[in-house]
Amino acid sequence: MRYWLTIIGMLLVLPALLPGQTPAGAPPSSWAAAVVFEIDPPEFDQVDIATLERVAGIQTGTPLNARVFQNACKNLYQLGIFRKVAVYTLPAAEGQRVIFRLAAHPRLQRIELRHVRRFNVRTLMKELGLAKGELLTEAVLAAARDRLLELYREAGHLDATGEFRVLPKGHLQIEVAEGKRYRLMPVQVELLEGTLLPEVRRAVGRLSYQYLSQQLLERLVRDLRRSYHEAGYPAVRIERFESPGRLPASVQPVILLETGPPVAIRIDGGQMSPGDIRETLAIYRLGDISEFAEELSRSDLKTYLEGRGRVVTAVTSRREEEPDTGRILIVFQVETMPREKIPVVLTGNVSFTRQEIVEGAGLPLNVPHISAETADPLAGEVRALYTAAGWLDARVEWTAVSEGGHTTLQLEITEGERYRVGAFTLGDNFPHREEFARRLDGFRDQPYTTGLVERLRQTVIDFCSSRGYIVDRLVLRDQRADHRVDLTLEPELDGPYEVDNVVVISPGATVSREMNKLIRLQGGGPLDIQSVYQAESRLYGSGIFEDVSVTVPVVYGREQSRNVILKLVEAPRYTFGYGFGYLDFEGFRGLLEWTDNNFLGRTLSLGTLFRLSEKKILGQVSVNDQDLFWGRYPLTLSIYGLQEDRVSFKTKRFSVVGQSSIQTGRHTVWLFRLGFENITNYDIQEGLDPGEIERDEQPITLPSLAVSYVNDTRDNLMDATRGRQSTFTVMMAPKILGADTGFTKLYFQEQHNYRIGSHLVAALSLRMGWILNHSNAVDVPISEKFFAGGSSTLRAYETERAGPLDAVTNEPLGGNALIIGNAELRFPIYRLLHGALFYDVGNVFTDMSSVCWRDVAHIVGFGFRINTPVVPIRLDFGLSLKDIPDAKDNQFYITIGNPF
Known part of the structure; x- marks a missing residue:
């Protein structure tokens, strides 16, 4: 309020104090000859002058009066970036020269600490909730000062005082007088x-x-x-x-x-340690021995025992008081029954298969016992599945069926007829009724499903929003008759509103053109609030901004207009990472990574990576553009150099690669790759004559085109328990593009994860590869062939030593065909420790024509997994069921991550 009083006082008094000026309340016949903004500090760059003119609403030729000035000041204040707004006029040749004097809130650029011994700058910024680029308003400074003193008082400095000084260029000086520590x-x-x-x-x-x-x-x-x-x-x-x-x-x-009375807790029919009792029961959690706490404790006890595999049918409690000592004995009586695996059988399900019901309703394959407690929720879930799909009269009844000494839980489904959408009625306040009625044609006669209702709601909201209305509430009434549902749509609306200005306040490095690509809002049209929400989502999703604040205030003087104000704070631009790891063949390896997340202020990501191990040296520079073609086709350009020591050869590779992707479904991605590589393979361990070795070690030019299809529904990328992943890649290196050796490489991998019961996970994988050589005279380079053997393929072989071996050097040659299958059964042992039993089968072959059963490897083994919060640490022992020539028939591997 004091700001408005200041403005009104300045409007009334200031013109009278300055000689030669026209009062702000000049007659309506006067107009603005020019508008000038004087901003303190001079380096202010948060909003350009043209935007300020539009927000103020005073331009050359605008009639001037006191209300115009008041509205201009209010609109400028609403931007939230000015701590003081003053306006006055000077006579001009044709009208009045309007001058706005604006004092901007500084943005935090640097913190200077004085006499602060308990914190460094980074820690203090986190504790005070300050971020670089944040507006240093009075409210922000007051909250930070209160929090600072609170931190010192918590540490015993009860007399501590703190002073915040805002210095030029966004510097904030924090000075603390700690005083004595109590x-x-x-x-x-x-x-x-x-x-x-x-x-x-x-x-x-x-x-x-x-x-x-x-x-x-x-x-x-x-x-x-x-x-x-x-x-x-x-x-x-x-x-x-x-x-x-x-x-x-x-x-x-x-x-x-x-202390309250002494209490003893006894549990009959269940086993719990004293520590578990104290941690579990509400009596201890609430510090209360009332009937209410006892009731909660019964529920806690039941949940605890069921979580450990017990089948609890009832939990009761009673109290006994010892008159002599005053001690209260609370006895919990637990009634349990043996855990069984009673199959769940479905009957009457015509429209859904059993698998669809199991997945859609979360139906278990079996239950531990049959009772209303276990059966009613299952029947309710199945009924809800049918109701959501349009079978509104569906009934599900359960019965226990015993035949031949076996008991099953039978869910009998009576589907009835599926309901469809009938007529629509639009409420009296519905805008543009005839236009929207045409959009409803696509909904009529469709099954009345939950998904259709949600699409209909969103259609109404989008339609009204695109015409400037804000939907406060949408009432949808349904009337059912003859398996038809007639719907009445009654939106509660606010508006319509127009967008006067879109103001972006961001002093960061991002250029305006790139921000406009993300925002996609313009002034001068209806206020589409859904587009505003989408702009906010895109700004956050870009990863460039750590804070996005959107306000839509009224434009004073034009009550049906709104300004859309977006205040953006950029996230830290540079990130640096490092890591260490271990791989069976490479040994220990280290990684350094540096990234500029907003390269050149154009929302590009520039990344550099360097990886070093005993066997591999990799350096890479990549540029990623996630917003190419409005984010539909993100593009990554990479340049990298690689020097690698493989088992039977060494290679140097220089590559330039471009990759883009298209998301065609919730779980489906297509990847497109164009690359140019220069490869030199040397020290090839083959029994060839010197001329052939010299030819194979010549530099190779390998331009290539690749297309990959990926469908991934796994619940966890690092340690999946359910879901599948399908990958199919076609890579072509034709001579028409300049390749020294023309070939096509096909690769397919299918992975499935199944949860068996509540603890077991079955993981299956099939990998197949095939290289088609388009030249009979020149073989495919050894670096492009398939190799197998190691911790993720055939775990009884040393790394890359499966498949064809050279007759002279006994080193692997690789092959043009690959077939490998893996099966694992994973199970918990104790807390983070899990176990696995596995079977690996397959091999690498010279080509598809040489695939035969006698060359297929069969491997069995077991392993342990330590499930750390990041990735599993894996220990595997594999044993070949067939002798491996000139090598051990077993291997032990320690590595990180699951094999597939």
């Missing part, structure tokens, strides 16, 4: 009721004359409560407060203690 006097314990445990005296004695710390006092209360819980006092009540101490710079802590 100490704790001996803790005073006042026992209101009950018994004082010896542990209490020992715990409070340790705190005497230590520095004051709120965390220390909170830990004391937790320790006291735990001690009383362990001693059988779950309803203990502990309160603390601090008062001034007797000594200077000291605090006297006071603990008020009320």
Whole structure:
């Protein structure tokens, strides 16, 4: 309010104080001859002058009066970037020269600390909630100052003071006067009721004359409560407060203690350790022994036991009080029954297959027992599935069926007839009724499903939004008759509104053209609030901005118009990463990565990567454009050099690669790759004459085109428990593009993961590859052939040593055909430790014509997985069921990640 009073006062008083000026309340006959903005600081670059003129609403030729000036000041204030707005006029040759004097809030660029010993700049910014580029408004500075003093007081500096000074160029100086750090006097314990445990005296004695710390006092209360819980006092009540101490710079802590009655908990019919009882039951969690807490504890106990595989049919409780001691005994009686695997059988399901019902309704294959508790929820889920698909009269009834000594849970489904959409009725306030009625033709006679209702709601919202209306609420009424559903649409609307200006406030490095590609909003048309939400989503999704604030304030003087104001704060532009790993053949390896996430301010990502190990050196520079063609076809250009020591040869590779992708479904992606590579293979371990070796070690030019199809429905990319992944790649290196050796490379991989019961996971994989050589005279380069053997393919072979071997050197030659199948059964052992049993089959072959059963490898083995929060650490032992010539028939591998 004081801002508006300041503005009005300046409008009335300032013109009278300045000689030669025309009062702001000039007659309507006067008009603006020119508009000038004087901004402090001069380097202000958050919004351009043309945008400020549009927001103010005063341009050359605009009639001037007091209301015009008031509305202009209000609209400028609404931008949220100015702490002071002043306006005055000067006579001009034709009208009045309007001058706005604006004082902008600075943006945080740098923090300078003075006498701050407890924090560095980065930690303090995080604690205070400050970010580089943030507007330093009075509210932001006040909140940061309060938080700073709170941090110091929590650490015992009760007299600490802090001063925030905003210096030029966005520098913020923070100066702290810590004062003395207060100490704790001996803790005073006042026992209101009950018994004082010896542990209490020992715990409070340790705190005497230590520095004051709120965390220390909170830990004391937790320790006291735990001690009383362990001693059988779950309803203990502990309160603390601090008062001034007797000594200077000291605090006297006071603990008020009320232990409540002693309580013993006994569980009959279930096994729980005392620690689990204290952590699980609401009696301890709430510190309450009322009937309500006892009821919650019964539910907690049931949940706990069911989570450990018990079939709990009922949990009851009773209380017994010992008159002599006053102790209360609470006995929980748990009734259980043996866990069975009773199959669930479906009957009457015509429209859905069993697999569709299992996946759509989350139907288990079996249940531990048959009761209303287990069967009613299943019947309800199946009924909900049918209702959502349009079978509104569907009924699902369950029965226990026993035949031949076997019991099954039978869900009998009566589908009825499927409902369809009938007529539509639009509410009286529906805008553009005739135009929208035509859009409803595509909904009529369609099955009345939940998905259709959601699409219909979104269609109404999009239609109204595109015409400037804001849908506050959409009421959809349905009337059913003769398996038809007639719908009435009654939106509650606000508007219509027009967009006066779209104001983007962003002083970062991103250029305006790139921001406009993400925002895609323009002034002068209807306010499409859905487009505003989508713009906000695109800005966040770009990864360039860490904070996006969108406001749509009213334009004063034009009540049906709105300004769309977007305040953007860019995320940290540069990232640096490093890592270490281990691979069986490469050994230990290290990685360094540096990324510019907004290269040249054009939302491009420039990344550099360097990887080093005993066998491989890789350097790569890549540029990624996620917004090419409005984000539909992201493009990545990469240049990399690779030097690698393989088992039977060494290679140097220089590559220039371009890759794009198209998302054609929720789980489906097509990848397109165009590459140019120069490859030199040397030290090839083949028994060839010197002339052939010299020819094979000549540099190879390999331009290529590749198309890949990927469909991935796995629930976890690093450790999947369900879902599938299909990959098919065609790579062509034809001579017409300049390739020294023309060939086509096909590769296919299919992976499936199945959950068996609640603990087992079955993982299956099939890999097939085939290289078609278009030249009979020149073989495919050895670096482009298939190799197998190692921790992820055939786990009884050394790395890349499966398949054809050279008759002289006994080194792998690779092949033009690959067939490998893998099967794993994964199961938990103890906490993070899991186990696996696996079977690997297949091999690498010279070509498809040489594939035969006698050359197929068969491998069995077992392994352990340590499921860390990031990736599994894997230990596998594989044993070949056939002798491997001139090599061990077993291998042990330690590596990271699952094999497939």
